[in-house]
Amino acid sequence: MARTSQDSSKRHFHWTKKVGNEDDEAPTFKSTSNPIEEDKKENLKTHVAMPTPRKKLSAVAVARLRSVLTAFGKNRSNLPFGLGPRVVGTLFGYRRGHVHFAFQKDPNSPPAFLVELATPISGLVREMASGLVRIALECDKEKEEEKKAVRLLEEPVWRTYCNGKKCGFATRRECGAKEWKILKAVEPISMGAGVLPGNGAEADTDGELMYMRAKFERIVGSRDSEAFYMMNPDSNGAPELSIYLLRV
Secondary structure, three states: OHHHHHHHHHHHHHHHHHHHHHHHHHHHHHHHHHHHHHHHHHHHHHHHHOHHHHHHHHHHHHHHHHHHHHHHHHHHHOOOOOOOOEEEEEEEEEOOOEEEEEEEOOOOOOEEEEEEEEEEHHHHHHHHHHOOEEEEEEEOOOOHHHOOOOOHHHOOEEEEEEOOEEEEEEEEOOOOHHHHHHHHHOOOOOOEEEEEOOOHHHHHHHOOEEEEEEEEEEEEEEOOEEEEEEEOOOOOOOOOEEEEEEEO
16 A cells, blocks of 8 residues: 555656656747747848848939939920910011911020911901901821821921911921021010011011010810910900911
């Protein structure tokens, strides 16, 4: 009986020791797992830290892209095609010559649109004296297979209608030294009409240079239609001169 009790106590003792060993081993197991967890944490930190250079690189790339776009926008603003909702319109021509019409972004910028109409300027002056004048310039759309990215203001040839009557054709002109000299002569004039003395042979053959200058409101209907309405504070609501550009 005594041996049996001793065996049972030993068994009990060993069982508690075994449990104690398991309890002792548990922290040992945790302690051995700590380096693994630390390695995992370190790897996680390195993985988390990896995008930081990418963020820096992306920030640098975005900054460079912004600088390029800003420079491009500044250069583009210097182009004559950057017309806004308000433009300067100048109608000029020699008394016995044809009408020239120019639109500028501002008084000292190159013309974004310069055309020569087949209409004599004397006839246009008579039309304007009799009432409102509507000038429509029409050009043809290109076929789908021949379509090119041509701005409406860059079209070379236009059919001209003045108050519904066909008046021949208008041709796009480049601003040469002669045209630029005329625009510079009327640059200080914001609104008005008058006569400039002619020079040399042109004065003898075509007479004096007539001009009219005013601010125009520009309305863009689509890539194939634009309208320019003369802003005249003295008129009773309706613009005295309207010019329509249509690609049909």
